[in-house]
Amino acid sequence: MAEKMKAQVFYEAEKMELEEIPIPKVTDVDVLVRVKNCGICGSDISYYYGLSPLGTPTGKGPLVLGHEFTGEVVEVGAVAKSMNLFKPGDRVVVNPVQNCNACYACAAGRTNLCANLYVPGVTANGGFAEYCISRYTGLFKLPDNVSYAAGAFTEPLACAVYGMKKLALEPGQFVAIFGPGPIGLMMVQMAKAMGAGKVALIGTRDYRLEDGKKMGADYIFNTKDEKSPYYVKNLKEAIADLTHGALADRAIVPTSSNEAFEQALDITGNAAIVVHFGLPNTDDVIHVPALATHTMDKEIRFSWLAPLSWPTAIRMISEGLVNLEGLVSSTVPLADTTKAIRMLRERANDPIKVQVTP
Ligand SMILES: [Zn+2]
Ligand SMILES: [Zn+2]
Secondary structure, three states, X not given: OOOEEEEEEEEEOOEEEEEEEEOOOOOOOEEEEEEEXXXXXXXXXXXXXXXXXXXXOOOOOOEEOOOEEEEEEEEEOHHHHHOOOOOOOOEEEEOOOEOOOOOHHHHOOOHHHOOOOEOEOOOEOOOOEOEEEEEHHHEEEOOXXXXXXXXXOHHHXXXXXHHHHHHOOOXXXXXXXXXXXXXXXXXXXXXXXXXXXXXXXXXXXXXXXXXXXXXXXXXXXXXXXXXXXXXXXXXXXXXXXXXXXXOEEEEEEXXXXXXXXXXXXXXXXXXXXXXXXXXXXXXXXXXXXXHHHHHOOOEEEEOOOOOOOHHHHHHHXXXXXXXXXXXXXXXXXXXXXXXXXXXXXXXXXXXOEEEEEO
């Protein structure tokens, strides 16, 4: 096998180079994967622009980014081999949040809070490369009917699954989803699949809202653009009209906008559950109207990563409960990764999700 591979190496804000680097060596607990599709996540964009520190000891590069990927098994380390778990040629998806299975949090099933997380693309080299290593415990075989492109959505979908579990949706309920990004669009489909009565999708860009409508949203609202046909000045009134004054039963906020979260609190009714999902910025503080939230007996929950949610996510994809290929707006070669990140940041050509195919 070749010794070197092409990889996009991130050094510092806005500096990422296509280089030839050694193909990583497989240790006993690793499996080497030839990367097929690697999605560009919002956090890759944050890392690229220096908005968030990396998960490396120094918080800095050099590091190969990319954590939402599928691929083909090339080489299997001793442990997985001894258990006959994988063989070369297997189609796999990598769960990049690789917990240690040895700490108290792991032992309690809180794998998202593991004290020793290993995360390809965040703490170690990731998927914007021809090859990447994964621990054998972070690897799942892809069902035959799931393409590499759809499979690369498993990580964000698993996070969405965990958020939706926290939402504790009951059949027939009115659900409000704030933020029609890739996660919000998945949540629209999941809410319908899980028996929501009506789903309202709230955002600020019409093309995204219209995608949401196609994916099953019953109502779409634009809260910013006054020229939009979906514009509403007073969202609470609009939701009250649709619910005979009861307001929304459930709201989930897959965007980091504080304003959206505060709106979610405002437009939910008695005994509502509101899930904070979008990753906040470092100094963000959210304001909770204490008396109304208290006397309406609401619950606010936070959703972080995707503990114990991967099997459900893979099954949802394989059963066709969510349309994911419709979310891929373009696929680019490894050499164009930087260009794609910039395009996503500038929102050129209305992108939803861009995947790199090394
Ligand atoms: Zn991601
Ligand atoms: Zn652990």
